[in-house]
Amino acid sequence: MAIVLLRTIIIFTVLLLCMRLMxxxxxxxxxxxxxxxxxxxxxxxxxxxxxxxxxxxxxxVAILTLFCLELILSGxxxxxxxxxxxxxxxxxxxxxxxxxxxxELHKNRFTLDELTEELRRQSVTDLRIVEYAVxxxxxxxxxxxxxxxxxxTAGQMxxxxxxxxxxxxxxxxxxxxxxxxxKCGRDEAWLREECRLRGMRGPEDVFLxxxxxxxxxxxxxxxxxx
Amino acid sequence: xxxxxxxxALLLGMLVLSFWNIRYLDxxxxxxxxxxxxxxARCREGDLSGARRVLGEAKELWSxxxxxxxxxxxxxxxxxxxxxxxxxxxxxxxxxxxxxxxAYERLLYHIxxxxxxxxxxxEAVF
Numbered sequence: 001m002a003i004v005l006l007r008t009i010i011i012f013t014v015l016l017l018c019m020r021l022m023x024x025x026x027x028x029x030x031x032x033x034x035x036x037x038x039x040x041x042x043x044x045x046x047x048x049x050x051x052x053x054x055x056x057x058x059x060x061v062a063i064l065t066l067f068c069l070e071l072i073l074s075g076x077x078x079x080x081x082x083x084x085x086x087x088x089x090x091x092x093x094x095x096x097x098x099x100x101x102x103x104e105l106h107k108n109r110f111t112l113d114e115l116t117e118e119l120r121r122q123s124v125t126d127l128r129i130v131e132y133a134v135x136x137x138x139x140x141x142x143x144x145x146x147x148x149x150x151x152x153t154a155g156q157m158x159x160x161x162x163x164x165x166x167x168x169x170x171x172x173x174x175x176x177x178x179x180x181x182x183k184c185g186r187d188e189a190w191l192r193e194e195c196r197l198r199g200m201r202g203p204e205d206v207f208l209x210x211x212x213x214x215x216x217x218x219x220x221x222x223x224x225x226x
Numbered sequence: 227x228x229x230x231x232x233x234x235a236l237l238l239g240m241l242v243l244s245f246w247n248i249r250y251l252d253x254x255x256x257x258x259x260x261x262x263x264x265x266x267a268r269c270r271e272g273d274l275s276g277a278r279r280v281l282g283e284a285k286e287l288w289s290x291x292x293x294x295x296x297x298x299x300x301x302x303x304x305x306x307x308x309x310x311x312x313x314x315x316x317x318x319x320x321x322x323x324x325x326x327x328x329a330y331e332r333l334l335y336h337i338x339x340x341x342x343x344x345x346x347x348x349e350a351v352f
Contacts, residue, residue: 002244006351053301068237075230
């Protein structure tokens, strides 16, 4: 048990350091420690399952240790900003005011092809319209365009921007969601009446029924099962 | 930070538990070894029935810890030790005192392996 625990701590630390050195492009939307845990847990869980000669306790101790390490690390990172920078790095500007920062590109082991591919993915083909391209700590590339190339917003157009009413799901597959009904300011009698008006016997005949606070209803009847 | 503190406490708890496990395993294997050694001494004196009786007690101790051994020790090690017990019993049953000597060695070796398996050493960790 102690050996498993110590080995898990060592592997976690080494993997964390190695992946940190590999650079952000390896991550892909997961934080570094989350990625390390995901990589390890999948394997740890499968070993005692495949080999019944290994006590389940060995797998459980290792998984529990990883879980604790991840929680401790995320807690420490929240408290100590410098630790966060040391472990996860900081966002890097790969493009600034249309100019590629070649040093940062090289430092993050990002090739020019990968950069242009990422930009194309965000419908950007002309580097001159990129104000900033920021490589975030989780490996995603955020692109901010120069003002003249940004899409026009409703505010800029002077269009009155009303609030978007939230449609509450009141019936889901024949089941009344009473909590949503309360939030929407309606009651069950009203709902049953609405169903009846739409030719249904009751909520059990409804597949989906949504309603906004202003009263806009979406309705879909339940189809007969084949 | 609260979650991190709970996780830290849990990790510390596991660490304490694992060291308690080492001590428990030490005591358990020491008792087993003492029983087997005593049985060997009887066998060397030619008291085979006495050797069988003492070994039976050691075997009883081993069997009573079945729940523990199967949860914490690799099953291959547990099976090897159980096989060594059976082998030794059959050697003693056949009144073959000299043949039992090798079986005693094998059983003691397996018990030692189980004991050392949990010892925190550089070799074991790496």
